[in-house]
Amino acid sequence: MSQFLSYLLILSFFFFINSLGTNSRPLLAICEPHLCGNVNISYPFWVRNEIASDQQYYCGYKGFGVMCLDGEAVLELPGDRYYVKDINYADYTLTLVDIDITTNQTCPRARQNVSLETLPLKYSSVDLNLSFYFNCTSYAPTVPSIQCLNIGSYRSYVFVENNETEGFDWSKNCEEKVVVTVRQTQINMDNLTGGFGGAMNDGFVLDWERVKDWAMNDGFVLDWESVKDCGPCERSEGYCGYNATAEEFLCFCNDGSTHSNSCKGPPSRTKKLKLIRGVAASGVGVLLTCIIIFWFRSKRSIIKSTKFWTKKTKNEHDLEAFIRKYGPLALNRYKFLEIKKMTNSFRDKLGQGGFGGVYKGKLLDGRPVAVKVLNESKGNGEEFINEVASISRTSHVNIVTLLGFCLEGQKRALIYEFMPNGSLEKFIQDGNLEKTNSHLGWEKLFQIAIRIARGLEYLHRGCNTRILHFDIKPHNILLDEDFCPKISDFGLAKLCIRNESNISMTGTRGTIGYIAPEVFSRNFGGVSHKSDVYSYGMMILEMAGGRNNIDVGVS
Structure with missing residues (x-):
């Protein structure tokens, strides 16, 4: 006592x-x-x-x-990450490099579109803006295309911003425009299409x-x-x-x-x-001490059966083990009270699944987000650790961005960028191909299929650690305001070595109708990244046929 x-x-x-x-x-x-x-x-x-x-x-x-x-x-x-190439404290300048160019330094796919918003940063006088146009269906006169970025009959172009060719409608003939900032001294004005890769590797300069x-x-x-x-x-x-x-x-x-x-x-x-x-x-401390002394004397028997120290949950131990193995997470960690505040006490519900509910929220800077709150009684938290561990190591235009997470005892939540058009699933109408076509159109469906494939290729080959998703299906493909698809829901994902062909795995994971045969039964062969490709193929069949793969009424 x-x-x-x-x-x-x-x-x-x-x-x-x-x-x-x-x-x-x-x-x-x-x-x-x-x-x-x-x-x-x-x-x-x-x-x-x-x-x-x-x-x-x-x-x-x-x-x-x-x-x-x-x-x-x-x-x-805001919106993306960049490698810091140099910080010059004498000149108050910061040199950044697009993080995506590391996968292909000779001919990178530009995705920059830097957003400075409220930060005290501004572009330097040595910077030059380049306009990239991708997947153009028509030839542009007098502007040479970027050969290494051309795909089939689709063409890609680059030129100094606001120096567009007269008489050619870029927005009508090209699918996507990206503005990329480079240092003017590093770009060859006479050969933009041949030297843009090196210029992007040298980065761009911001002043604070x-x-x-x-x-x-x-x-x-x-x-x-x-x-x-x-x-x-x-x-x-x-x-x-x-x-x-x-x-x-x-x-x-x-x-x-x-x-x-x-x-x-x-x-x-x-x-x-x-x-x-x-x-x-x-x-307050003295008052608290007196209260506890009184409580201790009157409730001694209860005190004996009470644990004074709260032990860490298994989720927290698993998360710490992952950080020790792979390094610190580049994510914001929120308290559950902050989650309630950003979702306005879970007022606007976007959807419901076996894992829990998804709610619309807003960060302090005003950005809309989707907050997935996992059921406290759902499993042992393995799916939560999988999702945080895998998606926190990705950065790709076709992978949904995880902005933060909450792990507070048994309370678990994931904060994602908000995708206003929801999942691809709702644009695929069962047994009604004509209705599906009127929603998105065959060209848009084709572009969605291509971009999903790019995101899947990034998971399999673009990351330092190969990520197998194991649940590719329309429900897990989210669409932004421009109907650009992003792969989401990494709860069943598995990390493995890049050059590893087959992986060892116990049990079956995935959704009926999309699971590869070898995942369901090892008699069909070893499990590898090709299992995701099978699920992708089943999803493409569903997109093309306008019907649900798991409809028991379909022969």
Whole structure:
């Protein structure tokens, strides 16, 4: 009993001390400059792997968190990820490379369309925008096509933006337009079609906007759409950071204090608030101790049967094991209360499956998302781990983007980009080919089939780790606003070595009507990536015939 009371008193004391601001000490080590590959990461950039995306403090501007994945620095801009080739702190410039070009550096398929939105970044004066047009059905006069990107009778073109050929309707004759930014000094203006690959490999340059110290001294309010100068803080042997709650610049100092400009200046507003909160917290701690003592005396028998320490769930142990094996996840982790807030308490339901429900939500930046909430009683969480582990390692235009996840005890949720046109399944009408054609048209169905194949090829050959999906079917193909298909639902997926032909697998996984024979029975042969190809073929038959493969009435 006395040991228990002593523990509570010590806990209350540390609760008070911690509230005074000592939590900035651990940040000092994290906020030191880091080297990822050949890229030096320091203020206003910071290492995102080591700091939770939902915490109060950052080691730099909140949108400049750089992930270090397999020795490569990666920056996530709204909509896509980019390799960081160089950060020039003298010129305030950032050189990025499209992450997709690593699969084909000689003739990459451009997917850039960079969106800077509210970040304090702007294109450099050395940049040049190129217009790419893909899958063009007609020949463009005087503009040579990109031979390595031509597919059959379809042509692809590239030229300097706004320098389009007169009399040729690009939007009518071509399926897709992508604007790609490159450094003007690296592009051969006389041979764009032959030199665009090398120029994309050299990347493009962005400038970050900077607020001078004198702007603060003259009484101007700091707008974090621009990045504050870190010089005074670093010269006082501090490390620059940012308080997301108070929306203010901070200088973390060796004594554990935080200041508004440098370690020699007055304490920050956050420090004063912490002092007030600390006094209140100590009072709450003493009150809490008294309540627990009273409860302990009156309910001693109940205490004996109660576990004071909550053990980690099997899901959390499995997730930690995956991180140790493959490295940190480049995903945001949310609390369940945040999930409820972004879905408005699960008000707008998009669909229901055996795993649970899917709800429409909205992130803090306004982006719409689809939130899949898994049933707490559904299995042991293996499908959840599979989905987080596999899709977090992908980046492709035909693979749905996983933006984050929630794992809080038995509560599990996955946050995806929102696909306004839903699944392909609803555009395939049973036994009514004519109605299917009127919905999308044969050309659109053909393009959807081609793009699904590209996404599947990326999973099998484009990733460092081969991903087998095992559940390719129309229900798991989602369509964006332009009816561009994206493969989703990786709950049955399996990771394997790229050069591995057959894989060992216990049990059967997939949906009846799409499962390859060898997955159902090993008597038909070994399970490999070809099993996904079989499911893809069954889905194509369903798209062409306009009927459901699992309809028992179909002969």
